Every structure is written in structure tokens, then in C-alpha cells.
Amino acid sequence: HFDAAPAYAAIDRHRLDDSGPYIYRTHDWGAHWERINNGIPEGAYVRAVREDPVRKGLLFAGTELGVYVSLNDGDSWKALRLNMPVVPVHDLVVKNNDLVVATHGRAFWVLDDISPLREMNTGAESASAPVRLFPPARAFRLRANVNTDTPLPPEEPAGENPPAGAILYYSLGSTTKDEAILEILDSAGGLVRRYSSHERETPLRLDQVAFPGYWFHPAPPLSTQAGLHRHVWDFRYAAPPVQSRGFSMGTAYGQNTPAEPEGPLALPGTYQVRLTIAGQSFTQPLEVAADPRTKASASDLRQQYELGMKIYRGLQRADQTRAEIVQRLSLDLKPETRRAIAGMYQPRTDDDPEDGVQPRLTAVINTLSRLATMAGSADAAPTTQVRSAAEEALKKLDEVVVEWGKIK
DSSP: OOOSSOEEEEEOOGGGTOOOOEEEEESSTTSSOEEOOTTOOTTOOEEEEEEOSSSTTOEEEEETTEEEEESSTTSSOEEOOTTSOSOOEEEEEEETTEEEEEESSSOEEEEOOOHHHHHOSOHHHHHHOSEEEOOOOOEEEOOSOOOOSOOOOTTSOOOOOOOSSEEEEEEESSOOOSOEEEEEEOTTSOEEEEEETTOOOOOOOGGGSSSOGGGOOOOOOOOOSSEEEEEEEOSBOOOOOOSOOEEOSOOOTTSOOOEESOOOBOOSEEEEEEEEETTEEEEEEEEEEEOTTOOOOHHHHHHHHHHHHHHHHHHHHHHHHHHHHHHHHTSOOOHHHHHHHHTTOOOOOTTSOTTSOOOHHHHHHHHHHHHHHHHTSSSSOOOHHHHHHHHHHHHHHHHHHHHHHHHO
């Protein structure tokens, strides 16, 4: 891909009772050849060797025992197995940022986003860097799942989609006890999303959901262990603060079932990724491109985003008011004051009837939660009905906030 003089040859002699790995390289149009198999074990005879079309010196080999990678034009090789079983690899190809592998009897496999390999010089040099944030590849603003019907059961054979989001890589030369913070910033420097190694997922009470726990696979917190790590930003702002969430049917076995309402989807555009550890920050630009299949215009997506953010900020205000009310309800209040407050918001108990009259703030929160999901359900401008319902709910929220201010 970079020069006409080099060539690489994979030679398979296992039918001649020779299972050694044979890869040969020439840099002078084939006048001289040298064997380059350092790091590939005996028995991993080679069926294919491919050169990355983007990064010179990055090679991939398909062998009887899996995939091997070289960062130095074949001088040395390392296994690139990860979670793939030990299986014969008959061929492989680099497609954009992905490595696609054809095995013999264990399906097709895809390694999503090999961009970190393109940034590495040698394995030793990469491991020696104390902290490194890799430039992320361009990400397409895709939705994780658009199936609104019953998801396929676990026993149904199905392929696995790549992560729906921007794939972010960082590496640590050694394990640290310092907090790791990964932030997504918009073009104006505003915070869109923040992840921390100190975050812990709130345990889900499985007695409160009507389906098995294997539908939940929340992402782990940022790792501070030595090595290379991957984290996926799903293009969304953090989930709005609500006390009760529903669960989407748009899920797949092996993925995490999204809890609704989710945060608004960020717009296509240019963002910054910032990694901070031990007081040091590292930044890289990130391009988020629109889904090429969507028919929505940039104006449609902008309108959807603006309405979604209005609802999002409304839910934040509502939750702040709710927290103040709950705090006041814990005090020794006069009965008439407690009744007035409870008429605005009353913490729910398991004995409350589902069809009971909801306090006004509770009703507003529930309405805004549903509208947040409806407004962001597809790439399209908000409908007139959703706009109208959102404006009405936000107006009612203003009234409740004013009334609460008087009661305070």
C-alpha cells in the first residue's frame, strides 16, 4: 500500500507434515527474501498475511491458532486473540477501521476499531508511556437498537453489533490509585458527559423488574489498571435525575437494557475528549458524523436536540424541587403544612395504588419523563403534539416551583 518494492508471502506446509509458521518478506521486488515469524509458535502455520492500508509496518497474520499482529513490519509478532477462541483463521481483511476475520468453523469475527494499533510504534514503547489517550476514530451517530418488538431470546443464534457510540482508548503504564476522569466536551468547551473511575453502578433490584437479570450488562467504571482500556460514549448526555425508570424493549442479549428516560443525544459535530489522571490532562479531538442512513436534516436534528435539552433541564429543576420537598417532609411540620407539601410531591411507597391521584410535581415529572423518551425516539424533528405537550408540562413545572417557593 505504501511502496511497490515490498511484498509479503504466507506459506502453508502442514499437508507436508510441517506445521511451522512461514511468513516471508522482501523489500527489493523479490530479489531477496527473509523469514519473519518471531513470536508465532510452532503449530500456528500461516494461511494469510495482510498489510494495514493506513499505517505502514502494521501487519496481520491469519494462522491455525488465531490472529497475530506485528507493529514493526514483521520483525516480531504478538497474539491478537482477546475473546476470540483458538481457531483456524483462513483469511482476514482490513475494512476501514475494522479487522474482519474468516475462521474455519467458528463464524466470522470483527475486531472493531483498530485505530490504537495504528498509533502504536512498538509494544515496548506503548507500554512505557505513563498515560496515553489515543486519537479516536470518527464515530457515526447510531442508535444502539431500533427494534421495538420483543427482543430475540438468548438461545436464538445472532451476531453481535459493534458498540453504538464513540470508542475511546487510553493506556496506563502502571496501575494507579488516583481517580481517572474521562470527559466529553462540546465545541464551546461545555461538558457533555463525565465518567469517573470512582463511579459505581447503583445495584438494580431485580425484584422490581419483570425480566431476568441477564438482560443487564452495565458498563464498568473507568479502569485504573495498567494496560490498554476501551470506553464507549453512547453520544448521550447523562441520564436525567428521576426516581423511577422504565426499560426499553430495544435491547439485545449481551447488551445492557437501557433505562428510560435516557439523556438527549448529542448533535453531529466536533467534540473534545479529555482524560485527567493525577492532575494531568490529555485531550484529543473527536468527530461525530450523522448516521448516513438518516433522512433527517441538520435542522431537524437541531430542533430535536433543543427540545430534548429543554425537557432535560426541566427534569433537573423538578428533581431539585423534589429533593427540597423530601428534605422538608423529614422535619416536624404542622399538619396543614405537611398536607400542602404532600399535595405537591409525596414519596411513593409499595402500597400506593397505581391509579391514585398523583401530586402535581409527581405528575409533571412523569409527563416530562415520557416526553423525553418520545421526543428522542427517532432521528426526526419533534411533532407538533410533542412540542405542545412539552410546553404545557414545563409551564406546569414553573407553577409548581413558584408555589413551592411560597410554601418555603
